[in-house]
Amino acid sequence: MLKITDLVKRYGGGEPVLKDLNLTIEGESVVSIIGSSGAGKSTLLRCINRLVEPTSGSIVLNGTELTDLRGAKLRAARRKIGMVFQGFNLVDRLTVMENVQSGRLGYISTYAAIMRRYPKKDIRRAFELMERVGIAQYANVRADQLSGGERQRVGVVRALMQDPEILLADEPTASLDPKTSEQIMGLLRDLAGELKLPVLINIHNVTEAKQYTDRIVGMRYGRIIFDDLPTKLDQDAMDRIYSGSPHADRGGEMKAAS
């Protein structure tokens, strides 16, 4: 279970971009986060895996408080959080297998990693997952030889190789054509069910959010203002999530504060 309580994030001395945010995700549900540009969606995901340091509040993943971890404990916790990126974040000159095995970096020795001596069980697991997502035939192909959809499948397998307890996806389909985008969303949904994994997806495509996720969280200026089933996301809710501008909202708050 992921439980976020009163999360605040302020970059530098500016206005908070996450404001006392509360969110709980139980079980294997696939949750999408929608909202205008600048609403704080990426910041939220990045606070969870501590790519961004939360200013205050609590983030507990399966009993572990993530916000105050340091050093080895932080690295261990990060292994349990798989991340899929919009730009795939693959190493182009490495093969698919090498990219996929980088998901195990936190688990094997540096020497084994440098020598590319992957444990047999990791190779077996990589092939299982690559078969599952349809890229096993590319195991020895350089990553830059693949299409966008294939590259994102490599990104998904790399994240799953971490043996994660949760999968975070930051606009995983934004660089893909519509058909490929749907395939990747379908894949994330199916994998969540098969691996009993909660998946949190930051996404701009509301149609896909409705079609492929179990729950939609709507953010506006650092707050969650909608959290319900996709069928409940009607025009009124859409207007509340997407209307106005961050400038107007923050201006009002700044006036109130001064």
Ligand SMILES: Nc1ncnc2c1ncn2[C@@H]1O[C@H](COP(=O)(O)OP(=O)(O)OP(=O)(O)O)[C@@H](O)[C@H]1O
């Ligand atoms: N590293 C940073 N330093 C300062 N401000 C930042 C930083 N990263 C994000 N911000 C600001 O925080 C706010 C929220 O940004 P964030 O990227 O989380 O929003 P988002 O909802 O993911 O937007 P988008 O959909 O455009 O990716 C924005 O005003 C942004 O300019």
